[in-house]
Amino acid sequence: MNIIGRRRIWYSISLAVILPGLISLVVFHLKLGIDFKGGSLLEIQGGGNASAITAQAKTLGFQDVTVTSGSGEHLLIRYRDPGSPDQAEARHKEFKAALATTGLSEISYSTIGSSVSRDITRNALLAIAAASFAIVCYVAFAFRNAPPPVSPWSFGVTAIIALLHDAFFVLGVFSLLGHFFGIEVDALFVTAVLTVIGFSVHDTIVVFDRIRENLRRERASFETVVNDSILETFARSINTSLTVLLTLLALFLFGGESIRYFVLALLVGVASGTYSSIFNASPLLVSWHNYKLKRAKARP
Amino acid sequence: MTTKTKLILIGILTLIVAVLAYPKEDSLLHKIGFKHSHLQVREGLDLQGGAHLVYQADLTQTKASDQAAAMASLKDVITKRVNSVGTSETNVQQLGSDKIIVELPGVTDVTAAENLIGQTANLVFLEIDPKTQGASDTGISGKDVQKATADFDPQSGQPIVTLQMKSGDSTKRFGQVTTRINQTGTQLLTLLDQDPIFGPATVSSPITDGKAQLSGNFDVKTAKRIAQLINAGALPVPIHPVQQQTVGPTLGRESVRHSLVAGVIGLGVVALFMIMYYRLAGVVAVAALGIYTALTLTIYKLSAFTPYGIVLTLAGIAGFILSIGMAVDANILIFERMKEELRAGKSFVAAVEAGFDRAWPSIRDSNVSTLITCVILYSFSSSIPIIRGFAVTLGLGVVISMFTAVVVSRTFLRGIIMTKVGKNPKLYGLKLEESPK
Numbered sequence: 001m002n003i004i005g006r007r008r009i010w011y012s013i014s015l016a017v018i019l020p021g022l023i024s025l026v027v028f029h030l031k032l033g034i035d036f037k038g039g040s041l042l043e044i045q046g047g048g049n050a051s052a053i054t055a056q057a058k059t060l061g062f063q064d065v066t067v068t069s070g071s072g073e074h075l076l077i078r079y080r081d082p083g084s085p086d087q088a089e090a091r092h093k094e095f096k097a098a099l100a101t102t103g104l105s106e107i108s109y110s111t112i113g114s115s116v117s118r119d120i121t122r123n124a125l126l127a128i129a130a131a132s133f134a135i136v137c138y139v140a141f142a143f144r145n146a147p148p149p150v151s152p153w154s155f156g157v158t159a160i161i162a163l164l165h166d167a168f169f170v171l172g173v174f175s176l177l178g179h180f181f182g183i184e185v186d187a188l189f190v191t192a193v194l195t196v197i198g199f200s201v202h203d204t205i206v207v208f209d210r211i212r213e214n215l216r217r218e219r220a221s222f223e224t225v226v227n228d229s230i231l232e233t234f235a236r237s238i239n240t241s242l243t244v245l246l247t248l249l250a251l252f253l254f255g256g257e258s259i260r261y262f263v264l265a266l267l268v269g270v271a272s273g274t275y276s277s278i279f280n281a282s283p284l285l286v287s288w289h290n291y292k293l294k295r296a297k298a299r300p
Numbered sequence: 301m302t303t304k305t306k307l308i309l310i311g312i313l314t315l316i317v318a319v320l321a322y323p324k325e326d327s328l329l330h331k332i333g334f335k336h337s338h339l340q341v342r343e344g345l346d347l348q349g350g351a352h353l354v355y356q357a358d359l360t361q362t363k364a365s366d367q368a369a370a371m372a373s374l375k376d377v378i379t380k381r382v383n384s385v386g387t388s389e390t391n392v393q394q395l396g397s398d399k400i401i402v403e404l405p406g407v408t409d410v411t412a413a414e415n416l417i418g419q420t421a422n423l424v425f426l427e428i429d430p431k432t433q434g435a436s437d438t439g440i441s442g443k444d445v446q447k448a449t450a451d452f453d454p455q456s457g458q459p460i461v462t463l464q465m466k467s468g469d470s471t472k473r474f475g476q477v478t479t480r481i482n483q484t485g486t487q488l489l490t491l492l493d494q495d496p497i498f499g500p501a502t503v504s505s506p507i508t509d510g511k512a513q514l515s516g517n518f519d520v521k522t523a524k525r526i527a528q529l530i531n532a533g534a535l536p537v538p539i540h541p542v543q544q545q546t547v548g549p550t551l552g553r554e555s556v557r558h559s560l561v562a563g564v565i566g567l568g569v570v571a572l573f574m575i576m577y578y579r580l581a582g583v584v585a586v587a588a589l590g591i592y593t594a595l596t597l598t599i600y601k602l603s604a605f606t607p608y609g610i611v612l613t614l615a616g617i618a619g620f621i622l623s624i625g626m627a628v629d630a631n632i633l634i635f636e637r638m639k640e641e642l643r644a645g646k647s648f649v650a651a652v653e654a655g656f657d658r659a660w661p662s663i664r665d666s667n668v669s670t671l672i673t674c675v676i677l678y679s680f681s682s683s684i685p686i687i688r689g690f691a692v693t694l695g696l697g698v699v700i701s702m703f704t705a706v707v708v709s710r711t712f713l714r715g716i717i718m719t720k721v722g723k724n725p726k727l728y729g730l731k732l733e734e735s736p737k
Contacts (some may be wrong), residue, residue: 037682043551087542093411099678107551109410113542116354119396127680134672142665186631187684191677195622195694198673202626203461206633209662236636239577243570243632246623250566251621256555258346259614266622 003279004227010279014165017257021172024179028170031178035184036121038114039080040092044104048075056098060091066132071225074107074257081111100208109162110269124190128167131194135201136160143208147215149222154288162281166200166272167193173268188262203240203277207233211282222289226282234278241274303718306711313425314591321597339601344613344689347556350405351413352685355396355539361379362537367397370536377536378417391464400539401685402411408546417539423530425483426489428500435489438477444470446510448530450523453515459523461497463512463530471510479506490514498528559617566621567593570628579634584712585631592627592704596620596697608695616689623697625671630705635658635728638713648717656710663705667698674698 005009034041040062050067053075059066062079069075081088088111096106112120170193177183210229218225245267252263276291303307319328326338332508345352353725355378362370371394379392382402391403407413423442426435446466453460465471481488486499498514518526571589576581603610610616638655646654674695 031573079455084540089411089414089544106546107548108546110545111543113356113540115356116399116542123680123684127676130680131676134676135669138669138672139665142668188686188690190684191615191687191690194673194677195690198670201669202629205666205669206662209665213658213661232640236632239573239632239636240625240629241590243573243628244622246569247566247621247625248571250569251559251562253562254558254565255562255618256558256614258555259559259618262615262618266618 001231002227003230003284004223005122006101007279007283007287008257010283014276018165018169018172021176022168024175025168025172026206028175028179030175031182032186033184034078034110034112034117035187036117036185037113038109038117039078040088041111042077042079042092042095042106043108044077044099044105045107046073047153048102048104049097050075052102053077053099053104055093060095060098062095068111075104079245118271120187124187127190127194127299129137131197132160132163133198135163139201139205139208142205143212147210149289150215150285154285155208158281158288159201159208159285160283160285162204162273162276163200165194165276165280166269169272170196170265170269174265178260183261188259189223189265190244192262192265192269195266196273198277199244199270200273203237203273206236207277207282226286230278237260241270244270303711304415306707307715310591310708310711314594316348317591317598319430321594321603325601326375337666340604341597342604342609342687343552343556343601345403345405345545345552345612346404346547346686347552347612348405349408349547349552350403351407351410351546353402353404353410353417353541354395354543355400355402355417356542357400358538358540359398371398371400373536377632378402382413382417395688399542406549408548410544412540417660424491425477427477428487428489429657438475438488440470440474444474445530446470450520450527453513454717456515457522458515458517461514461518461527461530462525463514465510465512471508474510474512476509477508478503478540479508482506492526492530499580501650504573531680555614559614559621563617565620568623570624574631578632578728580716580722580724581631581638581713584709584716585628585635587712588631588708589627591708592701593624595704596623596700599689599696599700610692611689612693613686615686616671616693617691619693620697623694623701626667626698627701627705628702629666630659630663631709633662634705634709638671639728639730642725642728648723652710652713652717656706660706663702667702670698671695691700 053067054065055078057079061081061083063082065077065079067075067077081091083091092109092111096109099106125275136156136159139154139159143152143155144157146152174183174185174189178185200228207230210233211226214229215222215233218228220228248263248267248270252260254268255263319325320339322328333660357374358369359367359370375392375394378400379571382390382392382404390405391401393401393403395401396535402413402417404413404598423445425440427438428435443715444465446464448464449462451460451462452458465474478488481487482505488498489496490498490502497518499515501618510571514526567589571586574585574589576582578585600610600612612620634655636649637658641651641654641658674691677687677691678695681691721727
């Protein structure tokens, strides 16, 4: 099978899949949860009348009130308390009591002040940037002895392109989910993105490792060596992803409600990571190599 | 070490971790003579239900050089107060330079907890009648104390706490009380947040200069802490709640049950897949995975005895389940390599060794990159405990899985190929025409 020869097709598929999400990211952004913009989230038991609850919340002075249904009989109420944080607990208690008179009981409550959510947002962005940077350096270091014609840094950079592919795919999917289904991203989502990044590189390194090994043995063209390496690691890539996807699927279907979207992000990201390690990262090595050759020839 | 010795060692390890990881391990341990052993995986608030509060300290009025000390005494004051409620396993931690986390497992009434945290340190002086043991309040409290200092008794060299009453009315009233106690032969008892820290003791002479010495049988550290708490009086700096989370106990239990079911199903499906695809090698992988799971649970349980106790949260369970997938990956890498070597016509012994040697660089590099992600997640997530839990369990899982894949799986395979059955290529998912010569 010639994977490298058809690399334009794989690049096009990636673009076609990522583009809608990217556009959505630019136009709609991500729907941020209370972890990132502050506010309160209350989960209550017993089906209630959404508009009655909203009205009740508004009389207490809460802003941006939304009521959505969670799993089963649970309702999720989100609001922002514009007052001082010192009195927020008293107002929350008042709200809880008001809900109790209509037979609704609170099962979980969380509230985050805007200064804390700013911290979380900053740390989340820093973490993603730091992780990406550390990984490029590690890959370049791990492949420092890679035989010619490719430099260690090109392994690092193509691994990062594959990683960005996966990260943006997950971000795009959640931007669309946020816009059309109101699904919010929380601190756990950052964890999911970081895990996807880690997994993506994990997967890519295995293929790169084989390319490095084959470059030492085979005397064939670079394209052939890369193609052979992908084919030789194909079964492993698919089987590994399959086992991870199976465990994630079990978590998605039977795991706790509060981690459902976290698991969904991982599912989407791991699938994308498998695709990118086979169809993006290694083909990009070849594209890069060919581009450098062409430039070298063009020089007088 | 011969393969046989290694197999025996792995067998012993398996037996130990299987007993320790077993959910009712105390009854098993009891049978072999260990009494009072109770191991438990510590559960986070999202699993057992409870309140998680974060306070922001207002340090704007505190000098930069005093801020660290102010935070330390703030933490002390709050710890003392939440512990006085009597709920077990409360946890008070400083977060960053100016925040305090308070975790109260099992507490769902946050208002009660908040009132308690907001109180001032309660220093009380009681007058005790030694005959009737009756206690009466002297009307003097922590509010009358100007300053408390940890010191040493010049005569005995014992650590003591000296108090300086506020000048004027407070000193005068303290003088009256001590005079009375001295004359009537009653005793003075000093309580801090309901704990006796001095006395009951007779007063040898009236104290009119407002200087009192408290000499309980305390060490230097305790003396310092008491002085700090009294000085704190009111909280050393104003605090405001900035983050709060309460989880009902039923929701937490439900999550545990769901996640356990998911974990068992996930493990089962993966085991089935591995055995169907890699046959005998798959069985080896599943055995290694079993040991991996038991070993991980054992480490969770034993970590509770160290300062680095692992607290399992819902995100942590997800990290653990994900690490199962990665543990299997190492086995897949090795088996695929082994099959290649067998196809190339190598003997079983050579194929097993080559399979491990060739797979090792990939296993090492890919796992190190995951570990890097975990370390970064951990260090950037001090304000986001949910992420911290995930990073810890995933990172630990990666490390343990490298051990089980490289040591346990390898030894098992070496053992199996020594037997006659173990040399049947069909048992490794190879087609007959691919069999080694």
